[in-house]
Amino acid sequence: MVSFKALLWRDLRLAFRQGGDGALAVIFFVLAALLFPFGLGPEPEALARDAVGIVWVMALLASLLALDRLFQGDWEDGSLDLVALSPLPLELAVLAKALAHWLVSGLPLLVAAPLVASMLQFDPAGLPRLVLALGLGTPTLSLLGAVGAALTLGARRAGVLVSLLVLPLEIPVLIFGVAAADPATMGDGSTQIMVLGALLALALPLCPWAAAAALRQALE
């Protein structure tokens, strides 16, 4: 537990000191989402209809931004060797790093999402559901991303490769995430919220396990 906390705190501290990745993800999220009114035209009805989809797709892309560096830095400077030698199981180390990734690049999106959605003329009554869906969906994105980052460790152009690997896996999260908050969906969206929760519950043990297996390969 001490080692888990140590790794988590170190990653958070590095993220804040180097001050890039988290802020970058949010700025990218907001800026890219604001391009849509220019591209689609400013009709409020059209924007309101697409707002949820825009927010989700942008959140998904924003979470990819810092992924290729998730293990790369630690691998290059030998820190990953130390993590492997420490009493902390590699699965929990992956979990700590994915959690740090989410806190830095996922959590700020939850704050920015209502802002962006409102600018896209999204009905304010649907905002709590949108944030709830994002809150359940973005941790799954970080966990899936950790698997991709571990698999592409040491590859050239790992950033592009991670996106190619991870994006198809993230489609279910996107589908249910959008459906949960879309005003056009039948019902109150609670079914979709539950599916998002189930996906997270599934990813929580499976992704660290898969990523740890990939890391062991990379360390040989």
Next chain:
Amino acid sequence: MQLTAEGLGAARGERPLFSGLGFALAPGDALVLTGPNGSGKSSLLRLLAGFGRPTAGTIRRDGKPLGDDLDSYRAELHFVGHQEALKLALSVAETLRFWGDLAGRPSQDGNRPLAALGLGAQAELPCRFLSSGQRRRLALARLLAWDAPLWLLDEPTVGLDDEALGLIADLIRQHRAGGGIVVLSTHQPLALAGAQSLSLADFPPARPLALAEW
């Protein structure tokens, strides 16, 4: 801890590095690995750290093969390789505290390892301002923070000045006096009393059978 190896062979990718290598180490022993560049010193040390598998032979701890209980073996060793594992944005003291916590041995007196390696004055300095010799010293301070009985050191003396060479020789002597084991590779003569030495050039790789028949 008793650490023995017999008939050990290893390969880097497809290329065999050495074969038929063996040694036996008891508490207090030290083993100095020598050999030309590319003879497999680093690979042997990584094998001993439990990364990867030998192509032949076995490594045993207290008579049991490593693979039987790799996790508890790893808890008893520490490895300092060529990479210093420093994060440039963290200060020296923070780095050391992180290592101690990661090892599950949170230290009360975090500055003792720093003082032991002559880095006491740099404790609050971010790692980006350290010279390469100071980075090396900090990496070696990890040995004290990690506090494991078996030390695996891959060319620990690279880039160190005479003062630091004396400090590391002292550390190794104290560690051995306390019942620790040290395996290190080096190109520089290090004054280690009663150390075994092993030249990897004496264990050339056996020709693969398929090639021998040609």
